[in-house]
Amino acid sequence: MSEERIDTVRLQNLAYGYRQSATLVAAIEIDLFTKIAEGSRTVGQLASSLDIAPVNAERLLVACAALGLVVKNGDEYSNAPDVERFLVKGAKNYAGPWLTTMGRSDYAEWNKLATFLRRKEPPRILGTYENFTVEDARKLHRATFSIGMGAGRRFARQVDLSKRSMILDLGGGSGCYCIAAAEKNPQIKAVVFDLPSVAVVANEYIAQCGFSDRIKAVGGDFTKDQFPEGADVVTMASNLPQYSPDIIKGVVRKAFEALRPGGEMHLIGEMLNDAKTGPLGPALWGLNEAIYLSTGVAHSEAEVSGYLKDAGFVRVSANEFVPGSLTRVTGFKPEA
Ligand SMILES: C[S@@+](CC[C@H](N)C(=O)[O-])C[C@H]1O[C@@H](n2cnc3c(N)ncnc32)[C@H](O)[C@@H]1O
Incomplete structure (x- = not known):
């Protein structure tokens, strides 16, 4: 019978948990999800529509994909269903101000x-x-x-x-x-x-x-x-x-x-x-x-x-x- 291996990965992910919150808040603040909904889909397109360096667009998209906020298909990214519904500016259910306020207030x-x-x-x-x-x-x-x-x-x-x-x-x-x-x-x-x-x-x-x-x-x-x-x-x-x-x-x-x-x-x-x-x-x-x-x-x-x-x-x-x-x-x- 193999014994379950105990390591520090879960503990590390918890200790770095603030990075997950900050990634979401920053992505909302720079309008990443709104630009994706408007048709910018690749790292290059998003770097240009967000006016950020391509390397930062890539960093952010990789992190958002790992968090399940965006879905990668080939070179293109789309929003996860809850992101598309609640984090695209102008949508009836836009929850950006709420999440950014709550995400940073304390x-x-x-x-x-x-x-x-x-x-x-x-x-x-x-x-x-x-x-x-x-x-x-x-x-x-x-x-x-x-x-x-x-x-x-x-x-x-x-x-x-x-x-x-x-x-x-x-x-x-x-x-x-x-x-x-x-x-x-x-x-x-x-x-x-x-x-x-x-x-x-x-x-x-x-x-x-x-x-x-x-x-x-x-x-x-x-x-x-x-x-x-x-x-x-x-x-x-x-x-x-x-x-x-x-x-x-x-x-x-x-x-x-x-x-x-x-x-x-x-x-x-x-x-x-x-x-x-x-x-x-x-x-x-x-x-x-x-x-x-x-x-x-x-x-x-x-x-x-x-x-x-x-x-x-x-x-x-x-x-x-x-x-x-x-x-x-x-x-x-x-x-x-
Ligand atoms: C998180 S908000 C919720 C507001 C609203 N019920 C909603 O669900 O959107 C909590 C509200 O409770 C109010 N509140 C907290 N303590 C209170 C108290 N002791 N007396 C009256 N209102 C209070 C706050 O001012 C705030 O408006």
Whole structure:
């Protein structure tokens, strides 16, 4: 029987992992994938359309082929299907600003992760959102808006809101979930509840999409402020790992109290499996909180389901939302 050989290759690839991120970010920034979609296919054509030296075009294309971002056929390159769909400028689903923002926003801090892991001062409740300015909010949500509209439309397709009247969207960001719900359901009204600086920006997106008469954003901190009453749907998306179990439990309890009897809550976020051994994405979102010195950790699907049950929700279920990335945990407030 041959023994499995143990070597350092996996460890090396992990140690150099930052190069993969930087390759993707640089390729987006110099418009590699857009030029390929427009018809530049060879090293020579791409060097000239990108205005870079042929040797650098070749370096970048070889790395992108190894990463599976482009496919090589003879001397010609084409985009992988997800790249063609999300990373070609001008396409409806263009996710370039989101990926480049997220791909570099914490880069310098991750480089000093061990230093952050050794820090022991008391956590900062709002973590990355402490002292968040309107300009910070504009920058963040310029990146999240298009991708968030995709997620919002997916939510509006998955969840029947045709008999509902009012959504309360906790940490609603640009307002994308409410905008998508209002697009599909003409009777729906909504309140986006986010930090005061973000509410300013959300109202701009809401106005831009023509929904100011049905959706409004109000400023507040869901860790300490009361929630507006009257909603029959509460949503909360993509801020789960930024807070501790106790804080999320408190938010879910307040959501339960604010909901009308018979109403429903959907908590959407990056969640771990119940053994807490993965997937990698949610695990790293939890680790990311170390650099913000917050209370945040990655939560498992079973834990999140438990938060809803403990608050009084019934018929709690965990549903795949974006496979491999986001789970939607849903529960219903019993009729009075
Ligand atoms: C990653 S964004 C997600 C936005 C939106 N839900 C989406 O899916 O596109 C997280 C949002 O949660 C908001 N948020 C985080 N902590 C909050 C708090 N304590 N109170 C209110 N909003 C908060 C942030 O301001 C930000 O807009």
